Amino acid sequence: MIKIELEICNLTKQYKDKTAVDNVSLNISPGVWGLLGANGAGKTSLIKMMVGITGHTSGKILYDGIEIGVLKEAYRDILGYLPQDFGFYPEFTVVDYLKYVAALKGLTKNHTRTKIDELLQILTLAEVWKKKISRLSGGMKRRVGIAQALLNDPEVLILDEPTSGLDPGERVKFRKFISEFSRDRIVLISTHIVSDVEYIATCNAIMKDGKIISKGTTDELVKTVEGKVWESIIPPEQLAYYGKVVRIVNILNEKDGNLFIRYLSDTPDIPDSKQAVPRLEDLYLWLFPQEETRKEKI
Template structure:
């Protein structure tokens, strides 16, 4: 199974949400990482046929979406960022309804529903109404419905957003179980989620893929650009205003800073091994700062 995006572009008026993206997917887990507004959701909606590209092509095993027609969608499982549930349905009723929408016969629908509810640990609450579910339970139900037709391509848009750490770990494990022999594309701005389960990292910024590579080598591009330094509190405040500080830890009267920068922030700064979080900040520090500013404005 091979999914190809060729020069994919999506324009909204003068704004280009996805700008000339070309990617070749084979079975594995792809972590699509970027700040909010980077174009991740638009890209996924085009892959799923929800949005039509302004230009470019999407091919599955060498055939375009247009050539495949409805057959293309039989290979897809999609969990959108804002998944619409029927609150008065039980989980079992909802799964059987979605199975009918996807064209499963009654016998297959029932068997697949029970199998997936067990897999996502919802059997004990399968006959309770969805409106009584926690956020984590709804997310697990969301991925279960995406798997109903046993798709070759699983698209998950911000699947762990809003979950507590325990639920996020559980959800990542579920995704790993589903990922065997599939193309799994996982979109998120939560760095730790993709670092644990992704084979390939795709970094998206302003509609473009700015970096892609295997998880084990993706941080090589910032070798020699991550530093640690011990400073007093006054200096720490100054560095935090002017440099990309990834982490700050008070140790007695001093502060240990982890900084991402092309040049040493101080003569006594030491180089340390980069992490995916360092790489994210290196590419997206301005976007992250803008998100924080927007959040501050919303609190006013």
């Protein structure tokens, strides 16, 4: 097995009076990596440097020990990238756009045909392959974006908010595919939808104010909020009061009319509260109290 590694060494990005990325270091090995953080944490700035779109103020990025600026085309050949907003000409059909991207990536015609057919099936786009991208739903456009990132069978796949616009069923399929695809490859998913990476990530890095403030497996990270996650049942008329006292992260209606609530606190501030097993979403909301995560409704 060929060992691959993407090393981020003391990377900093300064925009005039703002430091978007502040002395970040990460050694990224094969598997799924989650890059978690609220909007404005610096995730997209970090990713743009990792894919070579923007330069860095200081530090370096190495692929297999060589700076990506030295590798140039050789690095781009093994890279797949989905930005938050990928561009396309309005008149492009799905298949024409994928052929266009394949040509830019230097794929042969035979490889292009085979790969596009495969991705259309995997990403459930076969029925819309002749449709103009501009007429597709947000979720389908996102799937086209994922497809273009996968055309060259990349060794390093970097996805910025990949499931934005996908419905819960599509997100489940996406996670299953990425989990299988990541064998012997590096997949980095930047997101604030915690469920995208909670169960499939080999490792998660949490970014806040341009810094990596924590890194580890999901099990390692959630230990931060052990003893701080509680569950209780309250009458609905008490919700407004307790909503000011504790940080409520989930509410469910009980059959008897009461409310089951999950909340974050150093102490059990609601009578008859029981400690709950912490999840990655609990940690996220503990670290980013003003940020709302998107929950799946299944």
